[in-house]
Amino acid sequence: MADGAPNTTTARILVVEDEPVINQAVTDRLRGTGYDVVQAFDGPDAVARFEETAPDLVLLDVMLPGFDGHEVCRRIQASRPVPVLMLTARDDEADILVGLGVGADDYMTKPFRMREMVARVAALLRRVERAEELASRTAPKPDLGDLDIDSASRRVRVAGEEIHLTPTEFDLLLCLAAAPGTVLARERLYAEVWGWSGATGTRTVDSHVKALRAKIGAQRVRTVHGVGYALEPVAQP
Known part of the structure; x- marks a missing residue:
């Protein structure tokens, strides 16, 4: 084919x-x-x-x-x-x-x-297969402060409040959460979450990160300009 x-x-x-x-x-x-x-x-x-x-x-x-x-x-x-x-x-x-x-x-x-x-x-x-693979990578759960990710039910809570994410936003968050504090290149995120390593997809990653930040808090996703993004734990006040 x-x-x-x-x-x-x-x-x-x-x-x-x-x-x-x-x-x-x-x-x-x-x-x-x-x-x-x-x-x-x-x-x-x-x-x-x-x-x-x-x-x-x-x-x-x-x-x-x-x-x-x-x-x-x-x-x-x-x-x-x-x-x-x-x-x-x-x-x-x-x-x-x-x-x-x-x-x-x-x-x-x-x-x-x-x-x-x-x-x-x-x-x-190929989204379903990738989602299952990403979910398996997050066990055991990393320490993400007051951010709780339930990969089985695909639910996310911030400080106890449930946050609605689109399927892609959830998979992006799972990918970042698999290595908290580690900067992941935009190209790598696009390859792992979207399953295709085309260079034109990096703006797609940026747009999804912006949408994700608006929902879980901008301070939780650190930008390294010219490189990529990292998920940072934020303690509950």
Whole structure:
């Protein structure tokens, strides 16, 4: 099978893009790679097709008729957690953070290379295996002060208060927590959490770290400029 796609049971992908030419080009490439592809062209149709077909991954444009991709992502993630790769025409950090906040796992800025899109899709579909591997690395639990991570239930508490994280934010936190105080390179985080070592993914890491900091506290994730990030224990006052 081409482009590094999984050779296990054929995964089903929902492609949501209102531009017919782009939608068909992406669909043809994914089908040529061996995936089962379902198409949608607007927000309401995307949610309906998601419920009807139960895809393994959603490739989702931000700008859609009916309602936008952020609302689509919010609705489908509330129904059933699923990997989402967002497509955006704007390389704007605020817009990207909104997408990550509603449950997107990764994003690509248009125009994009088809080979890179297929590689990211394949990486996101390996998410369950990576999540299980990362969870096993955190036993026994490290001392993280008042930050408590339950890898079995995928729950996080800060000073006793439960914090809601997206699946990707949780996996990123698990990766950092496996070596508290150790600086992990952005490229390594992208390879371990997203499963693909493409250099263009480092901005994805930065955006997710920013979203994670907003939820667990900025002081808990230390930045080493030009290198990466480290999780630092913070004692309960």
